[in-house]
Amino acid sequence: MWNILLVDADPEIHAHAKLMLQPDFSLVSCYTGTEAIESLNQERPDLILCETSLPDMNGLDIMRNIAFQAGRTAFIATSQSGNTHRVVDAIKAGADEYLVKPCEADDILTTVRKCLTLKAALPYPKGATAARARINTRRLLAGESSAMVNLRRQIRAYADTDSTILITGESGTGKDLVAREMHGLSPRSEGPFYAVNCGALPETLFESEMFGSEKGAYTDAVARSGFFEDADGGTLFLDEVGELSPPLQVKLLRALEDRQVIHLGSHRPIAVDTRIIAATNRNIYADVDSGRFRSDLFYRLNVLRIRTPSLRDRKEDIPLLCYIFLQEFYEGNTVSPRAKQRTGRAPVKHFCDAAIRKLAGHSWPGNIRELKNIVQRALFLCEGDRVGPEHIELE
Template sequence: MLVGDSEVMQELRSQVARVARTSFTVLIEGESGSGKELVAREIHTRSPRADGPFVALNCAALVESLLEAELFGIEERTATGVRGRRGKFEQAHGGTLFLDEVGDLSATAQAKLLRVLQDMAVERVGGHVTHVVDVRVVAATNRGLWTLVNSGGFRADLYYRLSGVDILVPPLRDHREDIPALIEHFLRRLDAGHVRVTPAAVDALLAYDWPGNVRQLGRVIERAIALSTTDVIDVRDLPAVIARRAMEGVHDVAGDQSLRAWTSRYVRQVLARCDGNKRRACEVLDISYHTLRAYLEFGRTSTSTGRPQQKGEDRPAGAGHGGPAAVARP
């Protein structure tokens, strides 16, 4: 389930819906924790193969000596104590095979994978019988395969075979406006619908950069539920690195503490998160362009002491627009 109604998430869902109808190989690129496997599962669920199996394999989690057996299977009595079994390609017959972190495959494994993708047939380790498979392959990486191709770390022919259709999953910092919806999603998934997250805590989560993306946000919500002594999650229940940044934003604010001043600071903070795109900021804040301009003008006409500048007053040389934007919701 792809959560969020931001522009980038709507575009992602649109891409998934279009790609799912086809049988093409798909390459999903994105940072760790951004939701690449969720995208792969969504493609499978919306495809004509939805009634078939979805089989996932993390290529980075297996040592070289085991990878071939995991992918292609192994025959009975190939070695002492080894039981025969089907590989992931055979297990995914009629469905979808998701190869996560495909950029971590060794040169040898890349060559064998390329051969299977060309022939859609596998030969188990220790065997001599070819097994034809009907599988849609969806691969994912967080390393940037084209960069690896240019550096000689990934085969160009395999890259072209995998990248028939490319999908880029955006990092969470590029769609922060989806964080409130993601919070609600995680609370429901954790059977904690009765738990409330304070506006201050939401603002702290909005202000964080999320290097671990959506996966990290989910772990933070789990931690907060576990450590909170009430049914209310506040800033103090968040990890120190998130809470400290939020509190620094509050304490660094000086001068005018009126509601309009706080709202002006919040509006400027949202505008900064939208990379200066005023139209997008208006959509996120659900305000008109005229209202946005009014709050921005209020911020510009405030002196460093925080009170509105009066006619005839001169701004002190070097006076700026105050400290870091506050993280309080108006």
């Protein structure tokens, strides 16, 4: 999961960010520049979302402070003012993006995702040891239903091989986690893990991002390696592979068949030893039947297959998941101790039966992602130590 550091003096911004970002990102909250720098000394986030005018300093100074890390940590500057000079200052100082407040939730999410996708050249987990990755992913892929026990057994069995795997399953069922766990348990766990969202990668960038480029291959092209090469000795996770257009499917197929890549603007093939895990939430079998997805690429990817179970088929896991999200919300590293003090709330201790029954009655089209969202919102709404059905807002 990506780590985001939010620096802003306004508590309301933190409350919104929590609702919006925390389901998918791990969020650390700081209210002053000093706090932020302290926090940065402890842990390096993947992205910093920072107000430029802070009570104790100019937010851009935080970025200058971590400039030596530029390229690894994405920086989005926010400000009340869209004044050109301020925007130019921020970009000159190295900010990746600039958002003028008040911003729409959608804008923030799109910008955050865009920055992270462009920074996706970060191995997972950044700086952490493989052992820690294993513990993290194991803890994240929770569930004691027979469907989950089987899934974990399948992951362990497949982790040892180098075969390509296709993970199918509805959105929010944990396909990402499965891929990460598979890498963490594999003999490649010391190697890099790269995740590429094929649906978010612009068509024109696909080749250079995946296979690399030579200087001058196109306007502004620099010499660089692509994801296939970067993940050499490790795992490349091709998420949303069903979204690739037919011409890109051909290019991907060629790389998989030849086990080599050619930089854009070059003729020299480079051999790569990269394990491929692909995932899609589309009905890819139907796409193959209709000719939307090439059958030769499908057979290349579908050597081993894993299907992540939908939450409605394993509702017995709901109470356990609720408590895991509860623990993450209060005891995880997602909220800094200071921010916790600030919220001034008694931590919720339990979910009453009626609340669990209400959750169990829902059909969960958004699966675990939706459950996590709803639980976090309930914890946010709940002032006492017991979550009741009145705190659960189903969509």
